[in-house]
Amino acid sequence: MGCIGDAVLITSESRETLYYNEKLYRIWGVDEKVISEYTSGHKEIGCKYADKYLKHPDEFVEIVHRVQGTLQETNDTIEFIDGRIFKRRGVGIKDEVHGICRIWFFTDVTEKKYINTDSLTKCLNRAAWDEFTQNQPSHEKAIGGYAVAVIDVNNFKLINDEFGHEAGDKVLRRVGSTLLSVARDQDLVFRIGGDEFCLVVPTRQDINQLIEQRIAHCLISSGINASVGIAMASEHGQILEAFRKADVNMLRYKKDGKIKAQSLPVHHVLPQARITRTDEELELLSELNVALEKREIYQLYQPIVDVNGCISSVEVLMRWNKNGVSVPPSTFIPLAEESGCIHAIWNASLLESVTQLAAWKKKNMVLPALRLNFSGAQVEYAKNSGHSYAKQISSICELNGIPPSLIRIELTETVLLQDLAKAKEIFEELAAIGVHLSIDDYGTGFSSLSVIKMLPVTSIKIDGSFVHGLPDSAPDCSIVSTLISLARAMDIIAVVECVESSDQYDYIKSLSESCSGSGMSCETLFQGYLFSKPVHAEALEQMLPIID
Incomplete structure (x- = not known):
């Protein structure tokens, strides 16, 4: 396996180190002894080094413990304290001598992470969304399902047309920061395009209403007027199918909101707005x-x-x-x-x-x-x-x-x-x-x-x-x-x-x-x-x- 471009680690069912390549301890910045100890089955030692090198050590160790001894495939991302980002993939294989072994692949995606980030909102961009949906089945097997929420800013075209793109960009930045604050570390926030965002929440339960209420509350608290639709992708479902359902639910919510507001006139034709605005006015x-x-x-x-x-x-x-x-x-x-x-x-x-x-x-x-x-x-x-x-x-x-x-x-x-x-x-x-x-x-x-x-x-x-x-x-x-x-x-x-x-x-x-x-x-x-x-x-x- 020395020719493989990724860092590789193979452990037995009892978490004994069977193989690792040079790239593994090079990216971790530790020697061979540390790598061996980390996967030796001593939880306290593993946690100790995870705490030293990783931003979210508990999640790293939890996945190791959960899938060890199983054939379950996993895909997740680990972030080092120094800013490096690696994609971790784990697969289980049966071995007559060592039981169900675990092969871990670590791929440096630090540069790719920045390429896949929307510069305006700091959310994942459309390219990241396309890649995620293409790789989704392996995620789904590992996690068990997703809640997919689609968020669309109301009257965004009106904001851009009447008050300029500076005001529109300010709204989009606020939406992005709000959704990122709502998301947990395992959740994903995408800016799909324009004023449309998507929040993907790994979950084994149907918690649509809870997620929708939390998103709506945080958006309102942040001064964002948006419509939200949500749908579940079951273990055997597809992310794109759930996204389409969530998008339909969002559009239905937006339409119902307009119907309920018929006593509230929708402003189709505005007086001519001033071109120059202060930061306070934009806020x-x-x-x-x-x-x-x-x-x-x-x-x-x-x-x-x-x-x-x-x-x-x-x-x-x-x-x-x-x-x-x-x-x-x-x-x-x-x-x-x-x-x-x-x-x-x-x-x-x-x-x-x-x-x-x-x-x-x-x-x-x-x-x-x-x-x-x-x-x-x-x-x-x-x-x-x-x-x-x-x-x-x-x-x-x-x-x-x-x-x-x-x-x-x-x-x-x-x-x-x-x-x-x-x-x-x-x-x-x-x-x-x-x-x-x-x-x-x-x-x-x-x-x-x-x-x-x-x-x-x-x-x-x-x-x-x-x-x-x-x-x-x-x-x-x-x-x-x-x-x-x-x-x-x-x-x-x-x-x-x-x-x-x-x-x-x-x-x-x-x-x-x-x-x-x-x-x-x-x-x-x-x-x-x-x-x-x-x-x-x-x-x-x-x-x-x-x-x-």
């Missing part, structure tokens, strides 16, 4: 998809009160707590609009808001109207897809026994600039079921009276930038007075934002009383820290009166 983009599932994005409620301090309505405000750090809405909402995640946020917020109203209704509380913010991306989506927000709101309200008239939609003037005709169509449909429309940040956009005339507007919100200087700033006083007078003339409600001091409140209240004295309808509402900061539902509940 947020890669995590935004699953922040809702992780419950990192949540909602708070800020009361809006009348002149008597009674709660009239409540604005629903979204917040993102990312690993204990607050991400400003001014940062993540624009990213959500551009990535399409705004639809998931809208859907979750609408459902939670109506469900919360139903819970308060059961407690006989006076129900406030809830104000939900509406995005320009949603107007564009409705235009391109035909999605009906009126039907969506009506369906959820009916399911929870809540009248749609308790829903207020807030949108900024800049949203209307994108497509006023489509916005008019959407909000007339909403008004028909009782939903109210409010123009947010009024006075900061183009402030056209034609907007109020064209749309079924029931209130305007006066931007806080005009309130901060009250009552000392003459320009601010003039602007706020004019806007309240405008609301009076149009017979709509004026909501004044960012009221933080008693002086501001008293001044605005005097304007409202002046309107009342004129005999014209002029309801003015107040929102700001003077009355309450945004709070959780439990805290708001303490502020709501009970119906007598």
Whole structure:
């Protein structure tokens, strides 16, 4: 056997060394005595040297003990502490004198290992996958079977198209590192191609559900939005057949997920994204998809009160707590609009808001109207897809026994600039079921009276930038007075934002009383820290009166 290119070791059934070639002790860096001792049947000596030279000595010794005296064929990989990697193959043969002997072949695959590694994700690459599936039957006989999981990143093409390959590569690196962290030493993680990965788990049991749950949990925890399919390759099965079944299961899961999310619009046409992005934005983009599932994005409620301090309505405000750090809405909402995640946020917020109203209704509380913010991306989506927000709101309200008239939609003037005709169509449909429309940040956009005339507007919100200087700033006083007078003339409600001091409140209240004295309808509402900061539902509940 001296001509064989591999290192070779032959042992008897009692683990007595029968043969080894020079390459064996050369690759191990030990002398002939050590090799003899290692396979002499003294477990403690074998473990001692395995501990000294190998990264995973226990696994090395366990396989030796398990297959010694059997005809079972094995294939595994051993890693030396110095970084060298060897493929170990073991076969059993019968011998009349020495019983069932064991022949071990050790092949240096260090260079090949790097060739078979995907440079971006550090997972095994397609070439490694092809080689593995071709050699799979011998593995299968040794292990007993495999669980094969196929992982595919959701909306990956959208990420690449809209945010560039840098963002896409960042997502792929995160998927790779996450799957590698999930995998045990005996498991294999492949990047099959593009955004598709495969995790192969040697197992004698059908533990599909357990593996799928672990993968899904780790992906979600890492901020990855992906679909997972899994199938078993039995002892007599084939890896490729199991892979195809897992791939079908993954596609079915992806399709079912879209069906379940029909109430959540899928964003087919996005606003034009900015080309240049900061590292922080790329990081947020890669995590935004699953922040809702992780419950990192949540909602708070800020009361809006009348002149008597009674709660009239409540604005629903979204917040993102990312690993204990607050991400400003001014940062993540624009990213959500551009990535399409705004639809998931809208859907979750609408459902939670109506469900919360139903819970308060059961407690006989006076129900406030809830104000939900509406995005320009949603107007564009409705235009391109035909999605009906009126039907969506009506369906959820009916399911929870809540009248749609308790829903207020807030949108900024800049949203209307994108497509006023489509916005008019959407909000007339909403008004028909009782939903109210409010123009947010009024006075900061183009402030056209034609907007109020064209749309079924029931209130305007006066931007806080005009309130901060009250009552000392003459320009601010003039602007706020004019806007309240405008609301009076149009017979709509004026909501004044960012009221933080008693002086501001008293001044605005005097304007409202002046309107009342004129005999014209002029309801003015107040929102700001003077009355309450945004709070959780439990805290708001303490502020709501009970119906007598």
